[in-house]
Amino acid sequence: MDIAFKGEHLLQGQIGQFFIILSFGSALLSFLSYYFSTTDDAGKADSSWQNIGRWAFYANVLSIIGIGVCLFNIIYNHYFEYHYVWAYTSRSLPTRYIISAFWNGQEGGFLLWLFWEALLGLFLIFKAGTWERPVMTVVALSQVVLASMVLGVEIFGMKLGSSPFLLLRDSMEGPIFSRPDYLSFIKDGQGMVPSLQNYWMIIHPPTLFLGFASIVVPFAYSVAGLWQKRYQEWIAPAIPYALFGCMILGTGVVMGSFWAYESLNFGGFWAWDPVENASIFPWLTLVGAVHVLVVYKNTGHSYFTATMLTMISFVLVWYSSFLNRSGILGETSVHSFTDLGMFWQLVTGVVIFLAIMVYLLVKHFKTMPITKKDEETYSREFWMFVGSVFLGLSCFHLIVVTSVPVWNAIFHLNIAPPADAARMKHYNVVQSSFVVLITILTAVAQFLKYKRTDVRRFAITTGVYLFFAAVVTALIAFATGVNKMHFVYILAMWGSVYSVTANGKMLADAFKGKIKLAGAAVAHIGFALMLVGALIAAGTSDVISINNTGEGFTADFAKENNPRENILVYRNQPLKMGDYMVTYLGDSISAPEHFYKVNYKKVDAAGKVAEDFTLWPKVQVNKGSLASSPDTKHYLFHDLYTHITMTNSISESEEPGAEKDGTQADEDDEKSYDAPIPHEVAIGDTINFREGFMVLKKLNKGVKVQNIPLKDNDISVGAQLEIVSHGKTYTAEPIYLIKDGGVYDFSKKVADAGLKLRFSKIIPEKNKVEITVLQQKESAKKYIVMRAITFPYINFFWGGSIIMVIGFILSIFRRKNEMKVVPVAVKQGATKGVGKRQPVSLK
Amino acid sequence: MKKSAILGIVVIAVAIAVIISTYSNTSTYGSFKDARQTTSELHVVGKLNKQKDLFYDPTKDANYFSFYMKDNKGAECKVIFTGTKPEDFERSEQIVLTGKMIGNEFHASHILMKCPSKYTQDKLETQEYKANKQASL
Numbered sequence: 001m002d003i004a005f006k007g008e009h010l011l012q013g014q015i016g017q018f019f020i021i022l023s024f025g026s027a028l029l030s031f032l033s034y035y036f037s038t039t040d041d042a043g044k045a046d047s048s049w050q051n052i053g054r055w056a057f058y059a060n061v062l063s064i065i066g067i068g069v070c071l072f073n074i075i076y077n078h079y080f081e082y083h084y085v086w087a088y089t090s091r092s093l094p095t096r097y098i099i100s101a102f103w104n105g106q107e108g109g110f111l112l113w114l115f116w117e118a119l120l121g122l123f124l125i126f127k128a129g130t131w132e133r134p135v136m137t138v139v140a141l142s143q144v145v146l147a148s149m150v151l152g153v154e155i156f157g158m159k160l161g162s163s164p165f166l167l168l169r170d171s172m173e174g175p176i177f178s179r180p181d182y183l184s185f186i187k188d189g190q191g192m193v194p195s196l197q198n199y200w201m202i203i204h205p206p207t208l209f210l211g212f213a214s215i216v217v218p219f220a221y222s223v224a225g226l227w228q229k230r231y232q233e234w235i236a237p238a239i240p241y242a243l244f245g246c247m248i249l250g251t252g253v254v255m256g257s258f259w260a261y262e263s264l265n266f267g268g269f270w271a272w273d274p275v276e277n278a279s280i281f282p283w284l285t286l287v288g289a290v291h292v293l294v295v296y297k298n299t300g301h302s303y304f305t306a307t308m309l310t311m312i313s314f315v316l317v318w319y320s321s322f323l324n325r326s327g328i329l330g331e332t333s334v335h336s337f338t339d340l341g342m343f344w345q346l347v348t349g350v351v352i353f354l355a356i357m358v359y360l361l362v363k364h365f366k367t368m369p370i371t372k373k374d375e376e377t378y379s380r381e382f383w384m385f386v387g388s389v390f391l392g393l394s395c396f397h398l399i400v401v402t403s404v405p406v407w408n409a410i411f412h413l414n415i416a417p418p419a420d421a422a423r424m425k426h427y428n429v430v431q432s433s434f435v436v437l438i439t440i441l442t443a444v445a446q447f448l449k450y451k452r453t454d455v456r457r458f459a460i461t462t463g464v465y466l467f468f469a470a471v472v473t474a475l476i477a478f479a480t481g482v483n484k485m486h487f488v489y490i491l492a493m494w495g496s497v498y499s500v501t502a503n504g505k506m507l508a509d510a511f512k513g514k515i516k517l518a519g520a521a522v523a524h525i526g527f528a529l530m531l532v533g534a535l536i537a538a539g540t541s542d543v544i545s546i547n548n549t550g551e552g553f554t555a556d557f558a559k560e561n562n563p564r565e566n567i568l569v570y571r572n573q574p575l576k577m578g579d580y581m582v583t584y585l586g587d588s589i590s591a592p593e594h595f596y597k598v599n600y601k602k603v604d605a606a607g608k609v610a611e612d613f614t615l616w617p618k619v620q621v622n623k624g625s626l627a628s629s630p631d632t633k634h635y636l637f638h639d640l641y642t643h644i645t646m647t648n649s650i651s652e653s654e655e656p657g658a659e660k661d662g663t664q665a666d667e668d669d670e671k672s673y674d675a676p677i678p679h680e681v682a683i684g685d686t687i688n689f690r691e692g693f694m695v696l697k698k699l700n701k702g703v704k705v706q707n708i709p710l711k712d713n714d715i716s717v718g719a720q721l722e723i724v725s726h727g728k729t730y731t732a733e734p735i736y737l738i739k740d741g742g743v744y745d746f747s748k749k750v751a752d753a754g755l756k757l758r759f760s761k762i763i764p765e766k767n768k769v770e771i772t773v774l775q776q777k778e779s780a781k782k783y784i785v786m787r788a789i790t791f792p793y794i795n796f797f798w799g800g801s802i803i804m805v806i807g808f809i810l811s812i813f814r815r816k817n818e819m820k821v822v823p824v825a826v827k828q829g830a831t832k833g834v835g836k837r838q839p840v841s842l843k
Numbered sequence: 844m845k846k847s848a849i850l851g852i853v854v855i856a857v858a859i860a861v862i863i864s865t866y867s868n869t870s871t872y873g874s875f876k877d878a879r880q881t882t883s884e885l886h887v888v889g890k891l892n893k894q895k896d897l898f899y900d901p902t903k904d905a906n907y908f909s910f911y912m913k914d915n916k917g918a919e920c921k922v923i924f925t926g927t928k929p930e931d932f933e934r935s936e937q938i939v940l941t942g943k944m945i946g947n948e949f950h951a952s953h954i955l956m957k958c959p960s961k962y963t964q965d966k967l968e969t970q971e972y973k974a975n976k977q978a979s980l
Binding site: 382393418566 | 862864902930
């Protein structure tokens with residue numbers, strides 16, 4: 001039965017869905033046409049298949065842009081009849097996050113990937129020359145597989161892909177959807193998960209997906225090289241693309257860790273979460289691939305390894321997508337992504353590219369240019385090769401551990417990943433062992449020359465630098481406390497310092513003339529500095545908000561368990577924490593964000609304030625749930641990180657701005673105070689209370705009470721009190737009033753001191769007055785529970801990553817310039833000058 | 844022997860070492876009953892018992908949170924977590940605890956929870972159903 005639903009905007013969705021089908025169809029057409037242009041039209045300069053392939057690819061690019069425009073339209077206009085809009089946005093979502101709503105859902109991630117891959121395809125059409133036909137065959141195939149992930153159509157009873165244009169009423173059950181006017185009840189969407197409402201969410205996913213997308217290019221070149229039997233020629237043009245992939249993917253991963261560090265409450269920048277691990281699988285193998293590709297280009301060794309590492313990187317991109325999107329990590333990851341019911345489709349995606357890799361490697365194994373000659377032990381290429389193999393092994397380790405749920409599914413096991421503390425230790429120790437070898441090799445290989453090196457000179461230089469690095473490492477280790485850690489970390493530190501010094505020498509040499517070596521040296525220095533930063537920051541990070549005052553706390557308990565890491569801070573009540581006095585000063589609300597003002601003071605031995613600063617950690621309120629983000633004080637050599645883990649000064653149902661500091665107009669608020677205590681005092685007397693004292697300064701006769709006109713017989717007296725609490729001075733003036741024979745008192749609250757004061761009686765015979773003091777109950781006092789951590793030398797990590805990216809950029813320029821020499825080789829080995837574009841056009 | 848052969852052996856050896864060390868470091872999924880029988884840490888999957896009280900009072904102890912969880916076999920146990928109450932805890936659909944039994948209480952060092960808002964998007968909120976009812980009166 002068809003119901004005429006009111007108020008739906010179906011056209012945008014239908015156009016969007018049309019573009020999705022078009023993008024799939026055009027990619028398929030482009031793939032087939034490029035395939036036939038490579039096989040049937042091989043050798044023909046003018047290929048009509050190639051022309052069709054190109055035009056189909058242009059259509060693919062346009063349809064992907066069309067999808068984006070339609071999706072933007074429905075998100076921007078809040079069309080909640082679409083599931084994607086309803087699930088990930090709300091009316092109150094700030095406009096700047098409309099962009100991140102694009103890729104909030106999995107469908108959006110695929111779209112982003114499709115978009116970048118389409119742009120890279122366009123670039124290749126214009127730049128790839130004789131490689132265009134086979135390379136674009138692979139890129140178009142990848143577009144076909146990706147587009148199938150967002151198709152959202154049913155074929156033979158099987159759901160293929162998930163479309164962002166799915167309607168809400170089609171995606172879930174509910175009696176409401178049988179009403180024609182159901183939309184009038186759906187006023188707002190689910191909103192965005194608060195942790196995603198962050199500027200890093202706008203930049204991190206596009207970078208990461210560009211990294212993922214770019215790995216298709218070296219893969220396509222290696223496939224094309226084998227397929228066309230142009231075994232040697234694909235390497236030179238593939239290297240710059242592989243470097244680009246390493247650079248962008250690396251940047252994306254570091255951005256993710258910066259996001260985790262700055263705005264999420266992970267308590268650090270890296271947690272070995274399965275999703276984090278999955279994002280660096282392809283990076284590790286691709287970095288290995290780049291090195292072995294260079295080895296092959298220079299010496300002709302290691303062809304098989306170079307090809308295999310290039311190909312496996314792309315297969316691993318798909319494998320990590322499978323891990324993240326299939327729901328298989330359900331019980332092991334905090335990144336709990338939705339399972340869109342595409343488990344087997346994702347498996348198929350992995351299998352397609354794995355099958356292509358295995359088929360080509362096996363088929364061409366015998367004809368590959370594999371040298372029988374053994375490599376020189378004292379040559380750079382041999383140790384570069386060894387280093388790459390260890391990069392591959394480090395990736396292998398991450399895959400084995402991260403895939404525990406996959407092993408469980410395949411072999412019907414029931415093993416769990418290493419439990420919490422053991423997990424960090426396991427990853428850190430094993431990966432640090434690889435770091436030792438890899439960093440030492442990045443240095444050793446730099447001292448060696450391609451093909452043959454003078455052994456004696458090499459041994460002396462290496463030895464001197466190793467010794468120098470050991471001295472520096474010892475200094476750093478004792479200065480930072482790394483020496484107290486597992487010996488593997490110290491070795492890893494040694495390797496990293498060695499790598500910095502050795503590559504520093506290379507860089508100095510590069511400035512003296514061998515400028516083309518600068519890229520590698522800079523990238524290695526960056527990588528090693530990153531590791532130095534990571535080792536110190538992660539290894540010696542220190543929770544300073546230690547609290548051993550809790551319930552049931554005994555010395556035995558402290559020994560067995562982690563020291564307790566959260567402390568309770570009452571408002572305006574300074575608390576000693578480590579070297580600091582912390583004070584929670586107050587709140588400020590800027591919907592949907594609620595900031596907490598936390599002041600830090602450091603007092604030196606002489607009693608002088610050495611440091612005084614305020615941090616603003618925040619809590620976001622979103623649809624009845626709270627999410628907090630830390631704030632960090634950055635120093636040159638360490639960071640101080642503060643994070644709210646609990647608070648009572650915000651309620652989950654609270655409308656933003658509903659509460660103003662301490663001015664609740666609640667008459668019946670005595671419940672939140674302890675029992676009233678009356679004090680009889682004369683002027684000048686002091687009243688002590690739990691958190692300070694107050695002095696009755698004077699009595700003011702005839703004070704005006706607002707809105708109450710006083711007659712001649714009426715008596716009004718104000719008691720001027722000066723209150724000192726936690727080093728702060730406040731004043732208050734409760735009023736006593738006799739009007740028309742009735743007695744009234746007007747209490748005054750001092751919210752910051754947690755006091756309510758009443759002028760309750762005048763006792764003329766004693767010449768005293770009675771002041772009743774109500775003190776806020778401990779539990780009603782505003783407080784925050786917070787956690788504070790210091791991360792020493794974290795700037796090495798960020799600085800190192802930036803230097804590494806610069807190194808990659810320099811290397812890309814170097815390798816790109818090298819391509820200009822390539823055409824000579826191309827002409828010798830080319831299969832009869834395919835295509836009308838000659839490699840000369842590369843210039 | 845060729846160097847590539849030596850390297851091959853090293854690679855295989857490291858790979859085997861990696862697998863063994865991984866396997867020996869993994870823990871197990873179990874129930875509260877299993878946890879009573881072992882002193883090592885394990886993972887227990889279950890659901891929060893929403894009928895019983897969740898206790899967290901930071902004014903008494905900012906690092907003590909207790910609740911009752913039913914494991915997948917239906918056994919219930921008091922759980923103590925040394926830390927603050929995780930955000931949105933009441934709304935969790937499934938909980939994965941890492942920890943061990945001390946006495947009759949399970950001491951969790953790590954809590955991983957799945958919330959409906961993140962895990963299964965396909966539920967309309969009750970509020971919306973209410974709106975529907977009112978309108979049809």
